[in-house]
Amino acid sequence: xxxxxxxxxxxxxxxxxxxxxxxxxxxxxxxxxxxxxxxxxxxxxxxxxxxxxxxxxxxxxxxxxxxxxxxxxxxxxxxxxxxxxxxxxxxxxxxxxxxxxxxxxxxxxxxxxxxxxxxxxxxxxxxxxxxxxxxxxxxxxxxxxxxxxxxxxxxxxxxxxxxxxxxxxxxxxxxxxxxxxxxxxxxxxxxxxxxxxxxxxxxxxxxxxxxxxxxxxxxxxxxxxxxxxxxxxxxxxxxxxxxxxxxxxxxxxxxxxxxxxxxxxxxxxxxxxxxxxxxxxxxxxxxxxxxxxxxxxxxxxxxxxxxxxxxxxxxxxxxxxxxxxxxxxxxxxxxxxxxxxxxxxxxxxxxxxxxxxxxxxxxxxxxxxxxxxxxxxxxxxxxxxxxxxxxxxxxxxxxxxxxxxxxxxxxxxxxxxxxxxxxxx
Amino acid sequence: xxxxxxxxxxxxxxxxxxxxxxxxxxxxxxxxxxxxxxxxxxxxxxxxxxxxxxxxxxxxxxxxxxxxxxxxxxxxxxxxxxxxxxxxxxxxxxxxxxxxxxxxxxxxxxxxxxxxxxxxxxxxxxxxxxxxxxxxxxxxxxxxxxxxxxxxxxxxxxxxxxxxxxxxxxxxxxxxxxxxxxxxxxxxxxxxxxxxx
Numbered sequence: 001x002x003x004x005x006x007x008x009x010x011x012x013x014x015x016x017x018x019x020x021x022x023x024x025x026x027x028x029x030x031x032x033x034x035x036x037x038x039x040x041x042x043x044x045x046x047x048x049x050x051x052x053x054x055x056x057x058x059x060x061x062x063x064x065x066x067x068x069x070x071x072x073x074x075x076x077x078x079x080x081x082x083x084x085x086x087x088x089x090x091x092x093x094x095x096x097x098x099x100x101x102x103x104x105x106x107x108x109x110x111x112x113x114x115x116x117x118x119x120x121x122x123x124x125x126x127x128x129x130x131x132x133x134x135x136x137x138x139x140x141x142x143x144x145x146x147x148x149x150x151x152x153x154x155x156x157x158x159x160x161x162x163x164x165x166x167x168x169x170x171x172x173x174x175x176x177x178x179x180x181x182x183x184x185x186x187x188x189x190x191x192x193x194x195x196x197x198x199x200x201x202x203x204x205x206x207x208x209x210x211x212x213x214x215x216x217x218x219x220x221x222x223x224x225x226x227x228x229x230x231x232x233x234x235x236x237x238x239x240x241x242x243x244x245x246x247x248x249x250x251x252x253x254x255x256x257x258x259x260x261x262x263x264x265x266x267x268x269x270x271x272x273x274x275x276x277x278x279x280x281x282x283x284x285x286x287x288x289x290x291x292x293x294x295x296x297x298x299x300x301x302x303x304x305x306x307x308x309x310x311x312x313x314x315x316x317x318x319x320x321x322x323x324x325x326x327x328x329x330x331x332x333x334x335x336x337x338x339x340x341x342x343x344x345x346x347x348x349x350x351x352x353x354x355x356x357x358x359x360x361x362x363x364x365x366x367x368x369x370x371x372x373x374x375x376x377x378x379x380x381x382x383x384x385x386x387x388x389x390x391x392x393x394x395x396x397x398x399x400x401x402x403x404x405x406x407x408x409x410x411x412x413x414x415x416x417x418x419x420x421x422x423x424x425x
Numbered sequence: 426x427x428x429x430x431x432x433x434x435x436x437x438x439x440x441x442x443x444x445x446x447x448x449x450x451x452x453x454x455x456x457x458x459x460x461x462x463x464x465x466x467x468x469x470x471x472x473x474x475x476x477x478x479x480x481x482x483x484x485x486x487x488x489x490x491x492x493x494x495x496x497x498x499x500x501x502x503x504x505x506x507x508x509x510x511x512x513x514x515x516x517x518x519x520x521x522x523x524x525x526x527x528x529x530x531x532x533x534x535x536x537x538x539x540x541x542x543x544x545x546x547x548x549x550x551x552x553x554x555x556x557x558x559x560x561x562x563x564x565x566x567x568x569x570x571x572x573x574x575x576x577x578x579x580x581x582x583x584x585x586x587x588x589x590x591x592x593x594x595x596x597x598x599x600x601x602x603x604x605x606x607x608x609x610x611x612x613x614x615x616x617x618x619x620x621x622x
Contacts, residue, residue: 170496172593191497193593195557211493215588216561238589240561254558256589259569261562282562298559304518305559326518328556342556349554372556417557 022062023150026093026117027051029066029073030110034102043101043135044073047110050139051097053180054157057397058147058382059404064093078113080122088117097146101135108132112142114149123149136182156377160421161384162187162197162206163395166413174208176223176421179384179397179408187221188212196241199421201248209241218242218253218270231270240284242266245292252276252286252295263297263310276310277317287339289332296320296330296339307341309356320358327352329373333400335380340364342372351385353400364402371396375420384408386416488615492548492594502594502612509536510545510613513571514606517552520566522574530571533613534578544584547571548612552605553592564589571611586616 029044048066055061070087077083078098088096099112107129114124124145128138140157147155160183162176168186172193177184188194190212198207200220207220218231218239233239233255240261242253250273251266262283263276277283279301286297295310299317307320307330321327326344333339338353345363349370354361364383365371371387377397384397390407393414398405409415488510489495492502504512510533513526522530537543549564549571568587576582597604 170499192493193496193590195561195593211590211593214493238565241558254562256562256565259566259572259587261565282559282566284558284562285556305555326555328559344555 023060023095024062024064024092025055025095025097026064026069026088026091027055027066027097028069028071028099031074031076031078031098031100032102033100033111034104037103039103039132043103043108043132047099047101047135047139048097050136050180050182051143054140054143054155055146057157057179057404057406058143058155059399060147060150061095064091078111080115080120085115085117085120088115093117095146097142099142103132106132108135108138110135110138112138114146134183136178136180140178140180153379153381154423156379156382156420156423158424159378160203160424161375161395161408162199162208162419162421163386163409163415164195164197164417165409165411165415167411167415168413174206176206177409181409185223187223196417197419198241198243199419200244201246201422203422203424205244207242207244207251209239216240218251220268220270229269231266234272241286243286243288244268245288246290247292252288254284254286263295276312276315285329287331290334290336294332296332298328298330307339307354320356321354321361322358323361331374331376332356333376333380334378338400340374340376340383342374351383351402353383362402364398365405373417375418376400377420378422384418384420386414386418488545488613491546491588491614492550492590492612496594502596504612508613509533509540510615512610512612515567515609515611517605517609518555518563519609520563520570522570526571527574530574531578534575534580537575537580537584544586544616546614546616547575547585547587548614549587549589549591550594550596550608550610550612551592552608553595553600554605555592557591557593561589561591561593564591567609567611571613 027048029048032040032044052063055063068091078100094117096115096117101108101110110128112126113122116123126142130138143157144155160176160178164172165175166172171191173189174187174194174197175184176187187206192211194208194210196209204224205220205222209216209218216238217233220229231239237255237257240254240256242251244251249268253264253266254261255264260280263286265273265276267273282300284298286295288295293312297308298305299308304325305328307327308317309320310317324343328342330339330341338355340353342349343352345367348367349372350363350367351365351371351374352361352363369389371385374383374385376383381400382397383400384395386393387396393416394410395408395415395418396405397408487505488508489505495502511529513529547568549568551560551564568589572585572587575585595608597607
């Protein structure tokens with residue numbers, strides 16, 4: 001009754017509708033299948049905790065609290081027939097995740113299974129091998145499989161978010177981490193101001209703007225090799241930001257010169273291809289359509305910052321937003337149908353989405369605090385953003401309709417300008 | 426599972442170690458940190474940060490260092506009271522010059538004409554409302570508005586460069602209009618030994 005209803009839901013790509021019931025699932029601590037070490041307990045619960053975090057972040061599941069579990073994780077089996085489904089149906093679980101692990105040196109092998117408690121069936125079984133310290137990544141990958149089982153589209157938990165943080169002090173540096181804050185990596189450490197990180201579509205590079213050479217310009221940093229390319233603007237100009245195209249072959253950059261900012265198309269080495277806008281005002285914050293044929297951006301040509309869509313083939317722009325006097329930082333949904341942006345309402349900033357034809361604008365966050373800098377998940381089903389609702393700016397994630405807003409980061413500084421990676425290996 | 430990020434992690438450790446090592450000696454406050462020292466006292470001493478000098482030579486020419494340098498040194502990017510060139514201020518999301526701003530710019534132009542070797546970088550700043558990128562563009566507009574007015578008053582354009590720090594280096598950090606209004610400004614910083622762009 002449960003998973004079949006999920007199979008139906010797969011048609012629409014959603015497990016439950018807005019405000020609908022969440023699917024009750026239990027996630028057992030993992031059974032140690034190898035030798036006991038000092039780390040075994042931490043791994044047993046750590047892998048389960050990482051899955052619980054992701055399932056709850058999705059907003060589609062109600063994870064039954066571990067204190068209610070009846071069976072002993074280490075005393076019972078992890079395969080069909082080696083445990084009693086009644087132990088799980090009794091506590092209201094309709095889905096069940098069980099698994100085991102063994103550690104060999106610095107390598108871990110993890111087996112994970114999803115069971116249908118009502119039908120007493122196994123739905124997914126996977127085995128993963130990786131470095132022990134990457135055990136959370138295994139958990140994220142399996143949750144992506146669970147979400148694929150339920151919705152027909154894999155989850156987005158094996159991804160990273162690049163963002164700007166002042167957690168290291170008064171400087172703004174760029175970091176990347178998983179959504180649960182694990183595997184945090186500091187991309188810049190130059191004690192200046194680094195802004196606007198943008199993932200390349202292959203997930204291997206970060207384009208960002210920095211004042212590290214005093215005059216602001218763009219840098220393309222390769223995460224795997226540590227190589228970096230500096231983009232040299234033409235004389236008297238400064239690159240304020242840039243975005244890599246969906247095919248990875250070009251970059252739309254904002255260039256400021258004599259006080260005017262316009263959009264320019266560059267190749268991936270930073271060579272100028274052509275100027276895209278020619279305006280005496282402010283043209284900033286470009287973002288690509290998923291097919292790479294259009295760019296949504298901000299212009300103040302009407303007298304206030306508003307969103308416009310530029311068609312690259314014709315070179316023509318059309319205005320997208322007409323309500324509100326300050327609309328900025330647009331991002332085009334990977335699904336193509338909507339654009340998310342930051343709008344000013346009642347002296348505060350909130351996250352809105354609007355259809356690509358300009359219809360159906362919706363406010364997703366409260367106007368009693370500020371929320372800014374939205375970024376789509378690679379499947380278009382979630383939006384991450386920064387907000388000061390808990391005092392300082394932290395990163396949050398919500399469903400694309402605005403439900404289930406949850407905090408991701410809690411560093412001592414301000415975390416802003418999130419940019420969601422593509423799906424990663 | 427591949428080994429994502431293994432290489433950059435090592436790189437980062439290396440950079441961190443390098444930075445710690447190279448920063449260690451300067452961690453002790455030196456004698457140059459005596460704020461308020463007169464321009465005359467420091468004239469002719471290039472200092473550690475040569476090329477980004479705060480002081481334009483003899484006399485009342487202490488405009489303070491560039492805001493980025495102030496940030497790096499852990500100082501507030503405030504313009505010293507003794508600066509011969511005062512800040513000008515702007516309305517929210519505006520870059521037109523008020524009559525007060527023009528009055529200040531006329532005084533700044535007079536000083537520049539009397540000190541004809543001084544080259545100045547005009548910094549555009551914004552309050553922290555709105556998005557970082559838009560504010561970088563807005564700050565550039567503010568700096569450019571000041572530059573153009575100084576030029577119409579007879580200051581050679583080649584002596585005036587601009588930079589925008591957007592909302593990134595505020596002089597006041599509270600969320601209130603009195604604070605925001607202090608951050609919506611253009612600052613005038615005397616450059617030494619750097620070509621203007």
